[in-house]
Amino acid sequence: MVPRGRPRDTQVDERVLRIAAALIFERGYAALSIDEVAEQAGVAKTTLYRRWPTKDHLAVAVVARLQADDEITDTGDIRADLVNYLEKIAAGLNRMRTAGGRTGPSAGVAGELVAAAARHEDIGRLTREQYAARNALALALIERARVRGELRADLDAEALFDQLAGALYYRVMITGAPVDRAYAERLVSSALEGSLTCP
Amino acid sequence: MVPRGRPRDTQVDERVLRIAAALIFERGYAALSIDEVAEQAGVAKTTLYRRWPTKDHLAVAVVARLQADDEITDTGDIRADLVNYLEKIAAGLNRMRTAGGRTGPSAGVAGELVAAAARHEDIGRLTREQYAARNALALALIERARVRGELRADLDAEALFDQLAGALYYRVMITGAPVDRAYAERLVSSALEGSLTCP
DNA sequence: TCTATTTCGCTACTTGAGTTTCGAAATGGG
DNA sequence: CCCATTTCGAAACTCAAGTAGCGAAATAGA
Numbered sequence: 001m002v003p004r005g006r007p008r009d010t011q012v013d014e015r016v017l018r019i020a021a022a023l024i025f026e027r028g029y030a031a032l033s034i035d036e037v038a039e040q041a042g043v044a045k046t047t048l049y050r051r052w053p054t055k056d057h058l059a060v061a062v063v064a065r066l067q068a069d070d071e072i073t074d075t076g077d078i079r080a081d082l083v084n085y086l087e088k089i090a091a092g093l094n095r096m097r098t099a100g101g102r103t104g105p106s107a108g109v110a111g112e113l114v115a116a117a118a119r120h121e122d123i124g125r126l127t128r129e130q131y132a133a134r135n136a137l138a139l140a141l142i143e144r145a146r147v148r149g150e151l152r153a154d155l156d157a158e159a160l161f162d163q164l165a166g167a168l169y170y171r172v173m174i175t176g177a178p179v180d181r182a183y184a185e186r187l188v189s190s191a192l193e194g195s196l197t198c199p
Numbered sequence: 200m201v202p203r204g205r206p207r208d209t210q211v212d213e214r215v216l217r218i219a220a221a222l223i224f225e226r227g228y229a230a231l232s233i234d235e236v237a238e239q240a241g242v243a244k245t246t247l248y249r250r251w252p253t254k255d256h257l258a259v260a261v262v263a264r265l266q267a268d269d270e271i272t273d274t275g276d277i278r279a280d281l282v283n284y285l286e287k288i289a290a291g292l293n294r295m296r297t298a299g300g301r302t303g304p305s306a307g308v309a310g311e312l313v314a315a316a317a318r319h320e321d322i323g324r325l326t327r328e329q330y331a332a333r334n335a336l337a338l339a340l341i342e343r344a345r346v347r348g349e350l351r352a353d354l355d356a357e358a359l360f361d362q363l364a365g366a367l368y369y370r371v372m373i374t375g376a377p378v379d380r381a382y383a384e385r386l387v388s389s390a391l392e393g394s395l396t397c398p
Numbered sequence: 399t400c401t402a403t404t405t406c407g408c409t410a411c412t413t414g415a416g417t418t419t420c421g422a423a424a425t426g427g428g
Numbered sequence: 429c430c431c432a433t434t435t436c437g438a439a440a441c442t443c444a445a446g447t448a449g450c451g452a453a454a455t456a457g458a
Contacts, residue, residue, distance in 0.1 A: 002426070002427095003426090003434075004425075004426060004433045004434065005424075005432080005433035005434020006423065006424040006435040006436075007424075007425065007434085007435075008434090008435065008436095009436085030318065033413095033414065033415090034415065034416085035413095035414070035415090043436080043437080044436065044437040045415095045416085045437090045438095046417090046418095046435095046436075046437070046438085047436060049415095049417085050436085054416080055414095055415070055416090104320075104323075105323065105327065106316070106317050106323050107313060107317040108317055109317075110317070111313045111316065111317030111318075112314050112317060112318075114306060114310045114313050114314065114372050114373070115306075115310045115311050115313065115314035117305070117306065117310065118306040118307055118308075118309070118310030118311060119310075119311075121303075121305070124303075124304070124375065127373075128304065128373075128374060128375045131373055131374050132374070135374065149396060150395075151394050151396060152392075152393075152394060152395065152396045153396075155389075155394055156385050156388070159366070159382075159385045159386050159390075160389055162366035162369055162370060162374075162386070163362035163363070163365065163386065163390060164362070165373075166362065166365035166366035166367070166368060166369030167358070167361035167362045167365035167366075169365060169368065169372065169373060170364060170365030170369065171361060171365070173313050173368065173372065174326075174327075174368060175327060175330050175331070175334065175361075176323065176327045183358075186355050186357075186358045187358050187361070187362065189358075190354075190355045190359055190362065191362060191389075191390065192393055192394045192395050193351075193393050193395060194390070194391055194394070194395070195350050195351060195354055195359055195390060195393070196349075196350060196391050196393070197348060197349065197350060197351045197352075202403085202404075202455085202456090203402070203403045203404065203455075203456060203457085204402080204403035204404020204405065204455060204456085205403080205404050205405040205406075205453065205454040205455055206404080206405075206454075206455065207404090207405065207406095208405080208406085211406095232443095232444065232445090233444075233445065233446085234443095234445090242406080242407080243406065243408065244407095244408095244445095245407070245408085245447090246405080246406060246407075248445095248446070248447085249405075252446090253445080253446080254445070254446090
């Protein structure tokens with residue numbers, strides 16, 4: 001299983017990703033030009049395309065690199081744990097939202113990544129797998145809280161997490177409303193306490 | 200306020216939108232080529248660009264035209280009303296999802312529209328306004344249910360609707376999970392009944 | 399009828415994504 | 429050392445979005 005031919009220059013990967021990240025986060029996704037990245041990195045365009053088959057793939061690789069794996073903490077207080085986790089998700093979204101010097105309600109790079117996942121089957125599969133893994137952690141957290149009696153026994157954990165995470169993405173991608181810790185707290189309160197009048 | 204020069208041929212708008220819709224929904228967003236639309240419509244490309252400054256603008260116009268304004272019904276049963284409304288939203292999403300002959304979990308055209316809103320300030324503003332209007336209707340529905348005592352007095356209506364609508368968009372755009380009436384019912388139950396153990 | 403104004407069709411152009419071709423360089427195996 | 433294999437760089441290419449310029453056509457108003 002040892003590769004036969006000339007080995008890849010691994011320094012290229014890192015250099016390109018760094019330059020591409022600078023372009024995306026300083027000047028926006030539209031300013032990410034493959035030709036310019038290649039020139040700044042001092043490599044031929046074909047060398048880039050050998051690693052990332054499209055500009056979308058390169059952008060996904062850039063963002064994936066910067067995505068600190070939001071680890072989940074279980075303190076035994078489900079409300080606090082959920083708020084903290086949502087805040088981490090919101091921080092990641094806000095980082096992409098402000099890429100390119102934006103300040104407004106736009107979804108920014110996050111919107112382009114959604115489109116990238118829709119355009120390319122492999123990117124879609126990859127991101128869905130990553131979200132599934134993240135989802136599993138959150139569902140486990142919820143399940144533990146349910147088992148220890150903090151949450152109701154007949155809980156729909158999947159629906160609960162979709163509601164929480166979904167509301168964040170909805171605001172960033174669709175309505176353009178801000179997402180911050182205060183909003184995360186409102187969300188968790190609303191989801192945990194329900195909306196019906198108490199029987 | 201009467202326009203001076205040669206009037207626009209209004210038939211062009213309709214013809215172009217119909218042809219573009221056919222291309223998008225039969226062969227996908229990527230197959231929407233301005234040159235091809237212009238040729239099929241029998242007009243010059245410049246005529247198209249006079250009406251829609253970019254391909255994204257044209258695509259938004261196409262989808263906006265097909266978007267049946269989901270009207271909201273208030274039967275006095277907030278649970279049923281919410282489920283019905285969510286089902287309409289889901290139907291619209293599923294229609295865009297399957298555009299281009301897709302069947303899988305991809306966000307399809309919906310993903311491209313999110314990116315379009317992120318790329319163009321005017322499209323973003325427009326879609327946010329439309330969502331704000333829709334949001335207002337849903338919030339009013341919830342508020343009426345709250346006033347008549349169906350929902351708790353200290354309800355966070357905005358958070359509630361974000362949770363419901365957001366979960367649908369989240370599944371379509373991010374996790375790729377299906378959205379149908381059964382899921383809408385799960386969502387509404389989860390949101391209304393809450394997750395805490397009953398005190 | 400004459401004029402200002404706007405649309406229209408046409409052609410040519412720029413730009414950036416992605417492809418193709420090819421010769422040179424770097425590696426492991428025989 | 430030689431050979432198959434793979435990467436690399438360079439150049440030329442295709443394709444589609446979007447732009448620019450121009451003359452002709454259609455309209456309102458004078």
